[in-house]
Amino acid sequence: MRHRRPEPPAEPLLSVRNLHVVTAQGRELVRDVSFELAAGGTLGIVGESGSGKSLTCRAILDVLPPGLNIASGSIRFGDVDLSRLDTASWKDLRGKALSAVFQDPGSYLNPSIPVGRQLVEAIRATLRLGRTAARDRALELLRQVGFEDASVVYRQYPFELSGGMAQRVLIAIAICAGPRLLIADEATTALDVTVQAEVLDLIDRLRRDQALTLILVSHDLAVVSQICEHVIVMRDGAIVDAGPTRSVLGNPQSAYTRSLIEDHAVHTIESACPTSVSGKRTPLLAVKGLHAGYGIRTVIEDVDLELAPGEILGLIGETGSGKTTLLRTILGLIPTASGTIELDGARIDGLKAGPLRELRRSGALQYVFQDPLRSLDPDLTIAASVTEGLHLRGETDGASIAQALGEALQAVGLDAALASRLPRHLSGGQRQRAVIARALALDPRVLLLDEPVSALDAVNRLHVLKLLRGLAQEKGIAQVFISHDLGSVAGIADRVAVLYRGRIVETGPADLVLANPSHPYTRRLLAAAPRLSAQRSEAPAVFTAH
Incomplete structure (x- = not known):
């Protein structure tokens, strides 16, 4: 009987060997990173902020921030040594063979230019097509990334798009020249659960349809476990664990990996605890019959909510549901159309400039924005x-x-x-x-928290959530907590309110709403939330780490 000879291992499409990235002062930020990835492979890179995930990918693309350099090591793409390419050679390679999608589409799309024109510019820069052919290709790409009304989106400006729509446009730009390797660096971090699921499905479908090799950078282990066959865990610039996703998550070899898994398990939808605010209490903040919006467009309709001292209310809903508009209206940044807002029994809606200024100076109501870097004066x-x-x-x-x-x-x-x-x-x-x-x-007496942990890794997220919970319990600070991460809401909130198209469609104790939702929309949100899974199938011989 003739025995079939085993298939030789796949040749790596990408080979990173002993990569070291340093500052101008010589401080190492990436230390001795080595891995190989064959064509068609999917690799997740996870770790907390500052672990070197993004810097490793930026080194591969030769787009390191100013002041950082590759001190030693090699990066090969097929038979090309990327670390030796000059600027002209990179122009022929970047976007065509290697491409990337980054976290914040607002930072990469020009707000003053329609998205179709930006997509056409990217196509013409990489494929050298004429304007008509480039426009046809742009419309085809918009349809390919899920826009049924591609011709409408083509004419829209970035500020007219939701976060998920803008991210789809960035993906269209990234794949316009048919790259072989796509790096998605925190591409779903700031998206709500349903849009995140849609974008992940899109990336996975494009990977299969176009035979893309994918590197997915994320601080969310659950996201990586849903889509990646292999995973690298980084800490302090070095690889501390690597291998098939099933093996790394099912049998982690590093104490740090085990801690990441444990931290993730602390705040899951299933971990919601019974409310700690018991009995009928006089509300500190009361919103009744609130309607608000922008100009003639109504965003918030007939919203009622109450918040007791020391209580945390989790506010959930998709992008565009009105969560941020509600908080900004409570703070007086957006005028009310009708309804009332009371703080400790006193009306604060419709205040004139002087009293409103005094309310803000008092600090009783404080707003914590989503992006801390943009919230702080850089100087x-x-x-x-x-x-x-x-x-x-x-x-x-x-x-x-x-x-x-x-x-x-x-x-x-x-x-x-x-x-x-x-x-x-x-x-x-x-x-x-x-x-x-x-x-x-x-x-403050009330904190209005707008996605305060969306951009944080599991370790920092856990620290901030513990901090907020402690402020409620020890100082009695009431909080409205917006998050697209339902696990974070489950881990911190006493009650949950679900906002859908400007209306609260379900509210109640967090453990009851998240365990047994009554509204179909709530059930859809919960179904879309990623779960940590060690069952991801593996493709053999596509990945090795050293």
Whole structure:
């Protein structure tokens, strides 16, 4: 009987060997990273902020931030040594053979140019097509990434698109020249669960239809487990665990990987705890029959909600459901069309400029925005940012201000030594703590939190959630907590309100709503949430790490 000879191992499409990335001062940010990935493979790279995930991918694409350089190592794409290419050679390769989709589409799409024109420019730059052929290709790509009304989207500006739609446009730009390798760097991080599921399905479908090799960078283990056959876990610039997704998640070899899995398990939809705010309590914040919007467009319709001292209300819903509009209306940034907003029994809706300014200076209501880097003045130190509100309120006593700064930093667990640094010198988790410290310095009674953990890895997310829970329990600070991460909502919220097309369609204790939702929309949100799974199928001989 003739035995069939085993297939030889697949040749790597991408080979990274002993990669070291350093600062101008010689500090190593990526240390001795090596891996190989064959054509058609899917690789997830996970780790907390600052672990070197994105820098590894940017080194592959030769788009490292200024001041960073590859100190040693090699990167080969097929038979091409990428580390030796000049600028002209990269122009012929980047976008055609290697392409990328990054986290924030708003930073990569020009707000003043229609998306169709931007897509045409990318096509003409890489494929050298005429305008008519490029337009036809652009419409084809828009349909390919899921736009049935491609001709309408073609004429729209980026600010007219939702986050998920803008991300689809970026994907269309990334694949316009038919690349062999696609790097998706946190491409679904800021998206709600249903849009995230749609974008992940799109990336996976495009990978299969176009025989793409995929590297997916994410701080979310559940996302990686849904789509990637293999995974690398990074910490402090080095690989600490690697292998088939099934093996790494099912039998992690690194204590750090085990901690990531455990941290993920702490906040899942199934982990919601019974409410800690019991009995009937006088509401601190009460919203009744609220209608609000932009001009003649109504976004919030007939919204009622109450918030007791020390209570955390999780507000969930898809992009465009009105979550942020609701918080901005409560704060007075958007005028109410009708309805009332009361803080401790006093009406705060419809305030004139003077009383509204006094309300904001009092600090009773504080808003924590989604993007901490954009929320902080890049030219102010952390100390100056945290105490800015105290100065605006007219406080001049240096000792009192210094004490408030120290107490705020201590409350969020931020090292006092970081107070003299600028925001860009802090990690994402540290910046988010600084933003919360700025709010706490004014001794707030209500925190309005708009996606405060969406851009954080599992470790930093867990720290911030523990911080917020402690503020509610120890200081009695009431909170409205917006998040597309239903696991985070389950881990922190006493009650949940579900917002759909501007209306609250379901509300109740978090454990009951998330375990047994009554509204079809809530059930759809829960069904779309990614779950950590070690059952991802594997393709043999497509990946090795050294």
